[in-house]
Amino acid sequence: MLRSLVRSTVSIRRASRSAGAVNTTALPWRGLSSAHKGDTTTSISDHSWRQQNHIWTEDEVQERMRTSGLKHVPQRASDVVLQQMVRLAYHSFNAATGYRHDDPPTKAIGYRLIILESIAGVPGMLGGMFRHFRSLRQLERDHGFIFTLLEEAENERMHLLVCMRFFEAGPLTRVVVQAGQGVLTPFFA
Structure with missing residues (x-):
């Protein structure tokens, strides 16, 4: 049993170097996952799930810039209610952080970024x-997908650390961050 497992693993490594995809019926661990039912080939690379960053062409950038001012028009009552809830949350957060859209103070931007990123x-x-x-x-x-989600959390933490190099978090900010995480963790769970 062990010998056949080693042979299969060696042949898989050789096949992955040459072809990039192999028949999964030869894999010793076939049948352990139901994720690829009906799929007889899969990529050997363990990192095949990683997302690639899209490099935008100049035409794509111009198209996005041309359509950036378009706004969604609510169609149903539920759309209107949701839009009003988002507006209420946005303006409440602006009031709580002292942020003004026309002339935002630097301190309000720092406070806002620290809270949002944390x-x-x-x-x-x-x-x-x-x-x-x-x-x-x-x-x-x-x-x-676990890695993707944890990578996103790490990305937000790194944003926070960059913000902390420019803005000082006082005791009130730390309390607000802890309270926000304490309230939102059970909400998201």
């Missing part, structure tokens, strides 16, 4: 944690 990492961390538990519970691979 709370923005919560959904990615919770999502990665729950996907991890689901993968353990179902005894199946996640195919990289």
Whole structure:
């Protein structure tokens, strides 16, 4: 049994160097995951799930700039209610942070960024944690989505660290951040 497993693994490595995709019926771990039912070939690369950054052409940039002013017009009552809820949250947050759209003070921008970035990492961390538990519970691979969610949480943390180099967080800011994370963590969970 062990010998056949080693032979299969060696042949897979050789095949991955030459072809990039192999027949999964030769894989010793076939049948452990139901993620690719009906798919007889899969990429051997363990990093095949990573997203690639799109490099925009000049035409794509110009098209996005041309259509950037278009706004969504609510169609149904639920659209109007949701739009008003978002506006209320936006203007409430502006009032709480002292942000003014016409002439934003530097201190308000710093306060706003610190709060937003410290709370923005919560959904990615919770999502990665729950996907991890689901993968353990179902005894199946996640195919990289855990990493994507944790990478997003790490990205938000790095944004926060960059903001902290420019803006000082006082005791009130730290309390607001902790309260925001404490309230939103059960909400997102």
